[in-house]
Amino acid sequence: MQHLIPLDNLVAALSRLPGIGRRTAERMAMALVQDQKGLMRILANALLEADDAIAACERCGNITLSSKNPCDLCIRPRRDAQVLCVVESPGDIIKIEESGGFQGRYHALMGRLSPMHGVGAADLRVDRLLRRITDEKIEEVLIALGTDVESDATSSYLKEVLSTRNVKVSRIAFGLPAGSAIEYSDATTLARAIKGRQEIG
Amino acid sequence: MQHLIPLDNLVAALSRLPGIGRRTAERMAMALVQDQKGLMRILANALLEADDAIAACERCGNITLSSKNPCDLCIRPRRDAQVLCVVESPGDIIKIEESGGFQGRYHALMGRLSPMHGVGAADLRVDRLLRRITDEKIEEVLIALGTDVESDATSSYLKEVLSTRNVKVSRIAFGLPAGSAIEYSDATTLARAIKGRQEIG
Numbered sequence: 465m466q467h468l469i470p471l472d473n474l475v476a477a478l479s480r481l482p483g484i485g486r487r488t489a490e491r492m493a494m495a496l497v498q499d500q501k502g503l504m505r506i507l508a509n510a511l512l513e514a515d516d517a518i519a520a521c522e523r524c525g526n527i528t529l530s531s532k533n534p535c536d537l538c539i540r541p542r543r544d545a546q547v548l549c550v551v552e553s554p555g556d557i558i559k560i561e562e563s564g565g566f567q568g569r570y571h572a573l574m575g576r577l578s579p580m581h582g583v584g585a586a587d588l589r590v591d592r593l594l595r596r597i598t599d600e601k602i603e604e605v606l607i608a609l610g611t612d613v614e615s616d617a618t619s620s621y622l623k624e625v626l627s628t629r630n631v632k633v634s635r636i637a638f639g640l641p642a643g644s645a646i647e648y649s650d651a652t653t654l655a656r657a658i659k660g661r662q663e664i665g
Numbered sequence: 666m667q668h669l670i671p672l673d674n675l676v677a678a679l680s681r682l683p684g685i686g687r688r689t690a691e692r693m694a695m696a697l698v699q700d701q702k703g704l705m706r707i708l709a710n711a712l713l714e715a716d717d718a719i720a721a722c723e724r725c726g727n728i729t730l731s732s733k734n735p736c737d738l739c740i741r742p743r744r745d746a747q748v749l750c751v752v753e754s755p756g757d758i759i760k761i762e763e764s765g766g767f768q769g770r771y772h773a774l775m776g777r778l779s780p781m782h783g784v785g786a787a788d789l790r791v792d793r794l795l796r797r798i799t800d801e802k803i804e805e806v807l808i809a810l811g812t813d814v815e816s817d818a819t820s821s822y823l824k825e826v827l828s829t830r831n832v833k834v835s836r837i838a839f840g841l842p843a844g845s846a847i848e849y850s851d852a853t854t855l856a857r858a859i860k861g862r863q864e865i866g
Contacts, residue, residue, distance in 0.1 A: 474715045494755065495683045498754060512706070512709045515706055515709070518669060520699075527672070553699060554695065
């Protein structure tokens with residue numbers, strides 16, 4: 465391939481997007497430089513606009529407009545201000561909001577404990593969580609992390625840290641996903657569903 | 666999902682990249698706005714730089730630096746200036762150059778005939794091809810288009826247009842790809858390989 469440095473730079477930048485390998489980045493870059501409708505400039509402007517206009521909420525870590533900080537979810541009076549849902553990232557907040565199953569406020573850790581990737585407790589927003597529990601008189605912390613090893617470790621760590629505080633700590637339930645059958649469930653999911661069984665009727 | 670207009674605009678722009686659906690674009694946009702290493706600005710700058718610095722070669726249609734037009738392949742004296750290889754797009758030029766199998770010059774049509782997508786002969790760079798044949802005293806036109814229906818139609822069309830000119834017209838061979846076995850070849854590939862058989866020994 466003839467080497468055009470601006471093209472190489474574009475491929476390198478695109479390769480840093482999640483899930484985009486070198487071949488895909490090359491295909492994207494070629495499509496962009498051949499595009500007749502100004503897509504390169506449209507995309508560049510969208511990126512610059514988003515970079516200017518979007519910020520992390522200083523309170524919960526959610527993404528918000530730079531001009532609206534703290535974010536809507538933090539200041540909306542209708543929400544239950546005494547329950548904090550702890551998530552890994554802003555994307556999780558969006559998923560939980562879409563579910564309609566939670567009416568309290570959020571706190572994004574911006575990661576999870578991962579010794580393998582050099583992420584320790586000091587890299588997460590735990591200090592701010594503890595401060596919020598005091599300042600906002602939080603009564604319940606709902607941990608909404610996944611089921612992988614790192615999320616389990618993070619959850620255990622939080623439970624320990626929070627045990628010295630006067631708050632109820634809960635974790636979202638694990639069990640069969642909606643629409644699934646026993647027949648197709650894996651052993652770990654089934655074991656967790658049985659362990660988390662609830663009395664009915 | 667809370668609607669942040671700059672985020673929506675970014676998702677819309679990313680969705681226009683080839684092979685990127687809405688869900689992938691959303692995931693990319695979320696990763697970009699949460700990125701701590703300035704990736705949004707890096708990508709935006711790479712796009713703006715490429716948009717400024719890269720242009721289509723006015724002669725062959727290949728991508729080139731705006732400051733080098735016509736492109737290197739068009740002006741390099743070592744190349745066989747009397748053989749023109751007709752391709753669909755600049756990406757094809759790169760592939761053929763990588764193969765090392767061609768030493769002449771190129772002409773990118775920037776598309777192929779596609780009545781379904783409203784692409785007619787006037788939308789391709791055929792006029793310029795005819796002008797180049799005269800101006801550059803071309804002796805052979807090698808058509809390097811694919812094996813799909815639209816490429817076949819484009820190839821037939823070119824053959825007809827060029828029949829009035831005093832040039833040899835050839836098309837790249839179709840047959841078994843390197844490293845493949847008869848056992849795994851499809852019927853069309855085999856039929857084409859048999860039709861294109863060459864005498865040996």
